[in-house]
Amino acid sequence: MSVYDKAVQLQNRARQIAAGAVGEKEAARALxxxxxxxxGLAELRTQVELSHALAALGAAHQPDLSGIDAARSAFERKALNGLPSDAVFNTARKKVQEFASRLKAESIEAWATWATAQVAALPLARIPILSRGEREAARTREKDLRQAIAPKNLSKTDLTLFTGTYALLAESLHDKSDPPGELLDLLDVLEKRPSPTLRDITDSDIALLRRFEMDIHITLQRSGA
Structure with missing residues (x-):
């Protein structure tokens, strides 16, 4: 039986106590x-599952759940001779909340470190050389990834969304070459408004665009047309 399974026994034991209580008032209190x-145990379970999910990604180590077993044993000892007092219940609930809060904080910290490293490893400098539609999609995905690094509340769904978005962005960039600084500067000029005229673009600029096959993404329009 895992440490987490033992922690769930806290919940089962509490139910048994309420069901077998003598006296309606005591039964209501125990219930x-x-x-x-x-x-509290439901929240703890959520945080334990999140910790395991992070560990599966390589973002964190497996969580230390040894304290949960000790808390369960202490609760069971005090429940052997009848209904535990409110103080015993409150102590058990407080312990569960402390474990859940600790796991939550550790998960958020581990996630921020891991997710930041993942985004930093992407060749984001290649985004400007994508076609307009691909470029807009890539920038949206980059924004989504950066926003996901520091959520107020982290969940397994957040992990799934991040890894899915990351995979799409990485796929769109992996077969592209790292552009030189002069190309990035030129693309920045071409994206400015008002748009530059053909007179502003040199033969070397055009050659540079053709060298990186960016000329197929550039359109010309006659002023006033």
Whole structure:
């Protein structure tokens, strides 16, 4: 049985206590406390699963869950001779919340470090040499990736969205060459508004565009047409 499975026993034990309580008032109290504990365990489970998902990505180590086993054992000892007091329930709930909060903080920190490194490894300098449609899509994906680095609340869905977006952006850039600085400067000029005239573009500029096959993405339009 895993450490996490043992932690879930806290929830099951609380249910058993409520079901077997003697006295309606005590049963109601135990049921109320068990519900609070169950809510905390649900959040803990979410954070444990997130930690495992990050570990599977290589973004973090497997989480240390040893403290959960100790908390479960302490709760069971105090529940052997009847219903635990509110103080016992509150202590167990507090421990569960502490574990969940610690895992959440560790996951967010590990994610930020890993996701930042992933974005930094992308050849983003190649984006300007993409066609207009591809370029706009790539810039949107880059923006989405950067925004996903520091979420207020991280979930497994966030991991899936990030890795999917990353794969699409990486695929659009992987077979492109790193452009020289002079090409990037020229593309920046061509994207300015108002657009430059043909007189502003030199023969060497045109040769540079053709060298990197960017000429097929440049259109000419007569002024006033």
């Amino acid at each position: 109320s406390r068990s519900r609070e504990l169950r809510a």
